[in-house]
Each structure stands twice: as C-alpha cells, then as structure tokens.
Amino acid sequence: xxxxEQNSGPLSVPEGAIASLNCTYSDRGSQSFFWYRQxxxxxxxxxxxxxxxxxxxxxxxxxxxxxxxxxxxxxxRDSQPSDSATYLCAVPNNAGNMLTFGGGTRLMVxx
Amino acid sequence: xxxxxxxxxxxxxxxxxxVTMRCQPILGHNTVFWYRQTMxxxxxxxxxxxxxxxxxxxxxxxxxxSAEMPDATLATLKIQPSEPRDxxxxxxxxxxxGGDQPQHFGDGTRLSIL
Numbered sequence: 631x632x633x634x635e636q637n638s639g640p641l642s643v644p645e646g647a648i649a650s651l652n653c654t655y656s657d658r659g660s661q662s663f664f665w666y667r668q669x670x671x672x673x674x675x676x677x678x679x680x681x682x683x684x685x686x687x688x689x690x691x692x693x694x695x696x697x698x699x700x701x702x703x704x705x706x707r708d709s710q711p712s713d714s715a716t717y718l719c720a721v722p723n724n725a726g727n728m729l730t731f732g733g734g735t736r737l738m739v740x741x
Numbered sequence: 742x743x744x745x746x747x748x749x750x751x752x753x754x755x756x757x758x759x760v761t762m763r764c765q766p767i768l769g770h771n772t773v774f775w776y777r778q779t780m781x782x783x784x785x786x787x788x789x790x791x792x793x794x795x796x797x798x799x800x801x802x803x804x805x806x807s808a809e810m811p812d813a814t815l816a817t818l819k820i821q822p823s824e825p826r827d828x829x830x831x832x833x834x835x836x837x838x839g840g841d842q843p844q845h846f847g848d849g850t851r852l853s854i855l
Binding site for chain 2: 673676718720731
C-alpha cells in the first residue's frame with residue numbers, strides 16, 4: 631500500500647459545481663497535511679494546509695481532515711475552468727522530515 | 742515574493758553528455774529537495790538536504806546522478822552520462838525543518854535527452 635493514495639481521475643465537474651478531491655494516508659502519526667495545485671507544464675503550488683481535525687476554509691477552498699479515518703479532502707466550491715489542474719496531496723513521512731506526495735488527481739471543470 | 746530559482750528552464754542534449762541543473766533555495770530555508778516528474782511515475786524524490794548536508798538520496802541512481810550543495814544559496818544536480826530515460830522535469834523545492842512545514846517549488850528544468 632502506498633503511503634499517500636489519490637484517485638488519479640480525471641474528475642470532471644461542470645462549472646459552478648463543487649469538486650471533491652480525496653486523499654488517504656497510511657501513517658496514523660501524521661499531523662500536517664498539504665494540498666498542492668499543479669497546472670499543466672507548471673510546478674506544484676501550495677494552496678492549502680491543515681493540521682487539526684475538521685474543516686479549514688480559504689475562499690472557495692475547504693480542506694477537511696479526519697485523522698481517525700486517515701483521510702483528507704479538498705472541496706472546491708463554485709468550480710471554475712481555471713481550477714482545472716492536477717491536485718497533489720502531501721503528508722509528512724514517518725520520520726517527519728519530508729513530505730510524501732500522492733500521485734495527484736486531475737480535475738477538469740467544464741464550462 | 743521569495744521564490745526558488747532553477748536554471749536552466751529547458752535543456753536539450755545528446756545522450757552521453759553531462760547535464761548540470763542548479764537551484765537557488767529561498768533565503769532562510771534550510772531544507773532542499775530534488776524531484777523528478779514524469780507522466781508515468783509522478784513526483785519522485787531524488788535527494789534531500791538539510792543544512793547543506795545530504796540526508797537522503799536513496800531515490801537517485803548513484804551510478805550517474807550526483808547532488809551537492811556547495812553553499813546555502815546553491816544546490817546542484819548532475820547527470821553523467823545522461824541517457825534518454827532521464828528525460829523528465831526536474832524540480833527543486835525548499836522549506837524549513839519540520840514535518841509540518843510545506844515545500845516551495847521552483848519552476849523546474851525540462852530535460853530532453855536525445
């Protein structure tokens with residue numbers, strides 16, 4: 631089992647809908663979680679991080695963390711075509727000294 | 742905004758040639774990471790430095806790849822000799838110590854080995 635798992639997609643949603651991206655991780659000791667967005671041909675860009683159980687909102691983005699179930703999700707409200715990208719989940723490794731990245735979920739928002 | 746700077750942005754060369762990629766981490770960051778990204782493999786960690794010391798290079802083919810950090814403002818990744826299978830985008834990222842700290846990525850070097 632990979633340490634960080636994501637559905638590769640593509641996840642296709644219509645413009646204006648809510649996009650829900652999920653990530654599961656294997657290390658119960660993980661404390662912090664990061665979401666990166668990567669546009670085609672560009673580098674990963676940090677968009678959200680969450681440390682505590684529950685929800686964290688930033689504009690149209692909401693990160694949700696459930697440590698008991700070992701998953702973290704990213705919700706994008708009012709999805710726009712400009713949100714079309716690959717979203718990478720990142721979790722600290724067992725030693726807590728580097729991030730382990732999931733394979734990413736490709737999101738397509740159709741006008 | 743502070744940014745990780747990578748050079749060159751693009752590199753095309755023939756197999757067998759030496760390739761050197763450079764990275765300037767964000768000032769004040771003490772961790773530097775080298776990643777390789779391909780469509781098939783996604784993001785692969787090649788090497789990791791903390792306070793200029795190499796801590797993990799287990800993801801790097803030792804026979805042809807080498808990574809160094811001659812000073813706090815420069816990290817290098819070398820491939821010698823290069824092979825077509827090395828064609829990929831190579832990213833450098835920097836951050837601060839601690840598993841709760843994010844990494845910030847440079848724009849990458851797109852490498853093509855003919």
